[in-house]
Amino acid sequence: MHEMALCEGIMEIVEEEARRRSFSKVRTVCVEIGALSHVDAEAMKFCFPVVAVRTIADGAVLEIVELPGVAWCMACSRSVEIAQRYAPCPCCGSYKLQVTAGEKMRLKELEID
Template identity: 45%
Template sequence: MHELALSQGIIDVIRDQAAAQGFAKVKMVRLVIGTLSHVEPQAIAFGFDAVSRGTIAEGAVLDIERPPGQAFCLSCEKPVPLPERSASCPECDGHQLMVTGGEEMRVKELEVE
């Protein structure tokens, strides 16, 4: 379950930001987890709950944004939506797609005290 390690990474980011900015409590964590990232939001939420216990993020609300997959089709030279990695181009049915969005996972915002 790599989501547990990712959740620990989120706590590490929070710890680093708390040291740099001097806050003592995190009330909300806004994450961006692209639909093509191979990361399950429910597993992240479960993992975050477990690894945040006893930290400044304990009890923080997770708000997870899920940007859709995007690609550029090299065949028809158009930007297209990409619902999953194995999908073909909705314009030309080609498979020469370069992913341009939806793979990200990052901490976007923290609401702190």
């Protein structure tokens, strides 16, 4: 389950920001997860409280914003939403798609004390 490692990485970023900006408590961690990122949002919700125990984020809420996958169809020259890689264009059925969004996961914001 790589989501545990992702949550550990998030905590490293949170703790580094706490040192830089001198805050002592995190109430909410907001993360954006793209539909094509291969990250399971439910697994993240399960892992986050485990990783946050005895840290400045202990008890914090993990908010997840799920972003759609987006691709450019080279056949019909449209930007289209796709649910998974190698899916056909929902407009014309072509498989000539270039993914343009939805591949990443990023820490969007922190609510702190």
